[in-house]
Amino acid sequence: MPRKLRMGMVGGGKDAFIGAIHRLAANMDGQIELVCGALSINPTIAQESGEMLYLPKDRIYLTYDEMITKEAALPADKRMDFVTIVTPNFAHFAPAMMALEHGFHVVIEKPITFTLEEAKKLKAVVAETGLTLCLTHTYSGYPMVKQAKAMVADGALGKIRKVWVEYPQGWLSKLSEREGNAQAAWRTDPKKSGKSGSMGDIGTHAAHLAEYITGAQITKLCADLNTKVEGRLLDDDGSVLLHFSNGASGVLMASQVAAGEENALKIRVYGEKGGLEWAQMEPNTLIIKWLEAPMQILRAGANYTDRLSSFATSNCRTPGGHPEGYLEAFANIYKNFTATVQAKIDGTTPTKEQLDFPGVEDGIRGMAFIDNVVASAQSDLKWTEYKI
Template sequence: MVGGGEGAFIGAVHRMAAALDGEFALVCGAFSSDVERNARSAAALGLDPARAYATLDALLAGEAALPEDERMEVLAIVTPNHLHAPMAIAALDAGFHVLSEKPMALNLAEAQVIGAAVARSGKLYGLAFTYSGYPLVEEARVRVARGDFGKIRLVQVEYSQGWLSRPIDQDGNKQAEWRTDPARAGLGGCLGDIGTHAFQLAEHVSGLAVGSLSAELTTHVPGRRLDDDVAALLRFEGGARGVLKASQIAAGDENGLRLRIHGEEGGLEWSQMEPNSLTLRWLDRPVEVIRAGGPGLDPSAVARLRTPAGHPEGYIEAFANLYIGFGRALRAGAATPPPPGTADWFPGIVDGLRTMAFVEAVIENSAGEAKWTALARIPNDRRTAGGE
């Protein structure tokens, strides 16, 4: 692991998710640029002090020098955004698989360089789009794909948080500080942090690709350097329309990720804060509520469950589904993620490239005078791995 030392939220989440199903063990890390914090982090995690490296370069060199059956296999990248691309490329070129935090990179050009590194290395690359790991998100995707609702007409996704309603990024909060710093977060604040989650979820479940969008970025908190509120109208290829709303200044909201998809005959609704229920609504029959662990689930959704009905599973378990899929693909010798619909699918290069194309299109449209802006042409085929 690189990043994720003491005091870091997402590093601990990755470690819990990776360990949940016994597919992974943490063997080494470069957890912090602060020497003492790095050492304390490694000691708290029970690691050999010799494998608590001061830098990523030292980690890659040190691990490569070990016998093959002792060295690390996968690098988990849990740093601020500006380090994702250089670290992923270095690890792939050194012969290691990579599972990275999102967004993939600072921009599409960087993301495409990662894609090229994946292609030439033949190594696996995964992205932590956690919410696509929930069992009932998979159930929703299956029902859309098999045509339960007829042709899809409308996709609505909302991701609403309130934690940045006050200027905590200017008051010493480290998590807020780097997320609102263009040098470390990239060109989008709320857009890159949670807007990418909303976009990836909408495309993944609907099976549709956004072709163009009309968007507005807003910064509500005075002195903040990046957006804290995003709104976009979406035009999907094939004729469906959509709305994406992401905000980190919705005071009082916690982690309100909500997806609704409607076709000719009915639609579905799923909320991350009530993840074990999927609501189906129909034109000509009563509303249905599908429950995690209950009857009627597709086998690919069942495969993502660990407990019987009525035993809630949540964020850590969804995250672990990405890790277990990655681990099984690695053990099978795969160079690409399995296709959607298989039990071990996980987000990869295509999800990363498309989310970066989304970020750039939103920024371009919001800053310009054009009514609609097309996304860069990235094939919406999650069976491919390489740098299209």
């Protein structure tokens, strides 16, 4: 008999931002229920957060290892099906590895781990167990991003020549990490965030978006990283020249000191026949610019099945003109992950549209992007071969 998937959560307590986003997204389609959690390393916050979410007292855990061990010992019809990990970067690998080793599927915030080596270890366990790992590169969940990908794959733009992708934010324009901003504190701490700041946090989103839409992989890069705010320990600004496996060249910019900007992720892709443009702050619109025809504007909408790809329309939730945004894109990631896991449980085959969500390979490429950008920025060579 069909049932909801049972979710456990590591991190994401009442003092966190992203945990609530995950819970809203997971709940949007009514296919998932939160049944347990180890919601904070602070025992008081963990307990209070679990109570606020009305979790059973015996399934409010104080550590992730306690949660995974005790959930694995429960009967199959009671235990969680998967774990969502929404901790800071340095605390991704251990709970993910333990969950996989105990037979649980995993959803994990990006970047997937603290190091590339850790990501490769997760890949090995995923391959060995056959379990599903989903990485929440949210922006690939937008319908018009999926439409852009489908058009490139269908050859509508011809051979791709140029990619511009940028992600400017302004929220770290001051030394906020020393002014009580908890999000800024861990994201700018190399012991918790990793070897890169802006490129690790938002540059990875831009790189993933470029590879996702074009279907090509970065093969070479030339990076410049900067720390603009005095006293900061990691980069807060950077630019990267890119070469792709399909012969295209590109430019990637990520900055968290672009004062006044919010989350202005934008990508432009140009081929022989025309180009496309998508902006995260106007997500329902995809602009197509033709070489020999007037510009075309495509809009997201579940009623546009005659003019949008199945990948786009299967992730549209409302008729055209009804806004869908960040939460819906996040929910699309969960929806496709859930359908894939449910298919495994039922012994059926998920559709290609349901399989369209980021996974462990995307996580490895994200960690490789960070390593290669930092190596290039520290090198005197113009081009750095992309190593994984």
